[in-house]
Amino acid sequence: MTVQPNTYRSGPDERGFFGIFGGRYVAETLMPLILSLEEAWTAAKADPEFAAELKVLSKDYAGRPSPLYFAERLTEHLGGAKIYFKRDELNHTGSHKINNTLGQILLARRMGKTRIIAETGAGQHGVATATVCARFGLPCVVYMGATDVERQKPNVFRMKLLGAEIVPVTAGAGTLKDAMNEALRDWVTNVESTYYLIGTAAGPHPYPEMVRDFQSVIGEEAKAQLAEAEGRLPDAVVACVGGGSNAIGLFHPFLDDTSVAIYGVEAGGKGLEGDEHCASLNAGRPGVLHGNRTYLLQDDDGQILEGHSISAGLDYPGIGPEHSHLKDIGRVTYVPATDDEALEAFQLCTKLEGIIPALEPAHALAHVMKLAPTMDKDQIIVMNMCGRGDKDVFAVAGHLGMDI
Amino acid sequence: MTTTRIDRKFAALKAEGRPALVTFITAGDPGFExxxxxxxxxxxxxxxxxELGMPFSDPMADGPAVQAGGLRALxxxxTMVKTLEMVRRFREGDxxxxxxxxxxxxxxxxxxxxxxxxDAKDAGVDGLIIVDLPPEADDELCLPAMEVGINFIRLATPTTDEARLPAVLxxxxxxxYYVSITGITGSAAPDADAVGRAVGRIKAKTDLPVAVGFGVxxxxxxxxxxxAADGVVVGSAIVDTIRASLDAANGATAETVPSVTRLVSALAEGVRSARLQDA
Structure with missing residues (x-):
């Protein structure tokens, strides 16, 4: 393909690579499926009817566009740059995940698939998948680490109400990567009937590209909304990164606006000096897992490590391959925020803005709290408030030593 | 590339008129010694x-038996260093x-x-099967392996259609290595007739021996x-047999080696009688 020299937005190449990252490292059983998925995705992208159908659902079912909100009291409190929240927590199902599941369920239907499987960590993607499966009358199986089933009970119950079958995965530490392994085992066993609805911008090509494109509505809207509100681009955009789907969705439309500083905030857990974090970009090294080459938390022998984060949505030991590329070429700055910093941001946002954030975007907010005071008052930060915190109140109560 | 122990073994067995018994265990299960x-x-x-499994924390294509064997080894x-050392030690006597x-x-x-x-070549490794390296990634490991004289053995599956088979071969x-089922290792039993047809389909396109596994x-x-096949791969059944022989702390017992050799002997009998009825 022709690489456009002046763009950061041309990836992936025809083999699914962003620089050295990405690709299609999957078992042969899955390879024909991945290729037919790519074919279906390429056809869907070029079909105005697909875009039109998605647009109607996004508006009437998911509630897009999500507002861009000026967080006035937080701005005052921090005393620096103006802070805007992109309110993707107001979407149907409470997070950005619905943007992707709506797109992929339409694709699955086009492909004639009759059964949907998904993995989930915090349960947000599981809920979003169970939701669209209910909407389109397709059976849904969600693989979820047993540890996560325990710490995300409200979402487990929501998925069950929506008609999904939840399979707790006890392998490994029972978190997101183990759920993804098990989903891949299901897929390899049920290749004919089943569509694997991956929730983050990772996995084999074309998933990273496809999920990014479905999530890019976040950045496109934010750009237009800020242009209307302020008549200009932001100076910085900030999002949390686990697998990285909300972040790539916000970042991608801004990549070529080089005046915009871009920050991805990783789960720093209990600090990067120990093992209890999930900062694959800051503390990992390149490897191959779940169908793509990307930065991974791994030991010296190439065994994948279990990440830790207070947030079940961020404790994935990998990261979407485009983020790995954006790190290496220096376009995006990836920084950690610790569990404690995220908890503090969670409480501050709730008290000052009346918005209970999910623990995932609380990490992004923790970085905004560091960044805003260093910037001028006429500068602007846009942060993706990618999920609401209702699901986290029990966990937060536990961390704060409160009984509810 | 030059002939390898694999080529010589299959040639010898062809002359004998019987398929190969290919046995899988995970290196270091239940421990190195x-x-x-x-x-x-x-x-x-x-x-x-x-076939010696290199244990991995996230074995996406493996069923519960091989997953558990890998975890025991880890x-x-x-480690990879120890796996290569194990091959070197084996080569001292074989x-x-x-x-x-x-x-x-x-x-x-x-x-x-x-x-x-x-290091693998020096240790005496003859071939590699890397589950998550499809032909699309041949330049990464497959072609370099051929250059040093290590066979790169590809998996063909029931989803490998006529259009894709040439790329796989x-x-x-x-x-x-024909994967007899769509699924993970050690799951459903394969249908011998369907496998026979698939093996025929592959053999029409290659002179290489075709071994069949997953579920035997x-x-x-x-x-x-x-x-129908030139080789039969048995893995999960052997790994399960190892597990069943272990003590409460997953350590080997006096029964571990004998229970494995009993199973392998029986499987070898099966393989050796495979062509008798047809002859």
Missing amino acids: AGLEIVKALPGAGADVI KAGQ DTTPIVLMGYYNPIYSYGNERFLK ENTSGFV RTAEQARAIGA
Whole structure:
């Protein structure tokens, strides 16, 4: 393909690579499926009817566009740059995940698939998948680490109400990567009937590209909304990164606006000096897992490590391959925020803005709290408030030593 | 590339008129020394080719038995360095039985592809089966492996259609591994007739031997599959047998090696009788 020299937005190449990252490292059983998925995705992208159908659902079912909100009291409190929240927590199902599941369920239907499987960590993607499966009358199986089933009970119950079958995965530490392994085992066993609805911008090509494109509505809207509100681009955009789907969705439309500083905030857990974090970009090294080459938390022998984060949505030991590329070429700055910093941001946002954030975007907010005071008052930060915190109140109560 | 132990073994068995028994165990399950004793005992019990699993924390294509075997090995401290050391120790007493390392790409990538191929060749490795390296990634490990004289054995599956088969076969050497089911290792039993047709389809396109695995557990199945295939791969059943022989702390017992050799002997009987009825 022709690489456009002046763009950061041309990836992936025809083999699914962003620089050295990405690709299609999957078992042969899955390879024909991945290729037919790519074919279906390429056809869907070029079909105005697909875009039109998605647009109607996004508006009437998911509630897009999500507002861009000026967080006035937080701005005052921090005393620096103006802070805007992109309110993707107001979407149907409470997070950005619905943007992707709506797109992929339409694709699955086009492909004639009759059964949907998904993995989930915090349960947000599981809920979003169970939701669209209910909407389109397709059976849904969600693989979820047993540890996560325990710490995300409200979402487990929501998925069950929506008609999904939840399979707790006890392998490994029972978190997101183990759920993804098990989903891949299901897929390899049920290749004919089943569509694997991956929730983050990772996995084999074309998933990273496809999920990014479905999530890019976040950045496109934010750009237009800020242009209307302020008549200009932001100076910085900030999002949390686990697998990285909300972040790539916000970042991608801004990549070529080089005046915009871009920050991805990783789960720093209990600090990067120990093992209890999930900062694959800051503390990992390149490897191959779940169908793509990307930065991974791994030991010296190439065994994948279990990440830790207070947030079940961020404790994935990998990261979407485009983020790995954006790190290496220096376009995006990836920084950690610790569990404690995220908890503090969670409480501050709730008290000052009346918005209970999910623990995932609380990490992004923790970085905004560091960044805003260093910037001028006429500068602007846009942060993706990618999920609401209702699901986290029990966990937060536990961390704060409160009984509810 | 020059002929390898794999080529010579399959040629010899073809002359004998019987399929190969290919046995899989995970390197270092249940521990390094016990694992080495098991590997050393396999040829005497009737194994023609040894597949040695390189344990990995995230074995996406494996069923519960092989997953558990890998975890036992990792818990016992197995590493890539030790796996290659195990091959070297085995080679001190056996220079003919082919050894194929099977596993996932990341531990190799982490070790360093070039360093890995050199050390594997030096240790006496004959072939590689890397589950998550499809033909699309041949330039990463498959072609360099061929250059150092290590066979890169490709998996063909029920989803590998006519259009894709040539790509799968293109840089394959040693043998072709036909995965008899769509699924993970050790799950559903394969249908011998369907397998026979698939093997015929592959053999129409290649002169390489075709071995069949995933789901073969008993001597009877080995006999049925071996009627059409050039090799029968048994993995999960052996790994399960190892597990059943262990003590409460997952350590080897006096029963570990004998229970494995009993199973392998029975499987070898099955394989050796595979062509008798047809003859």
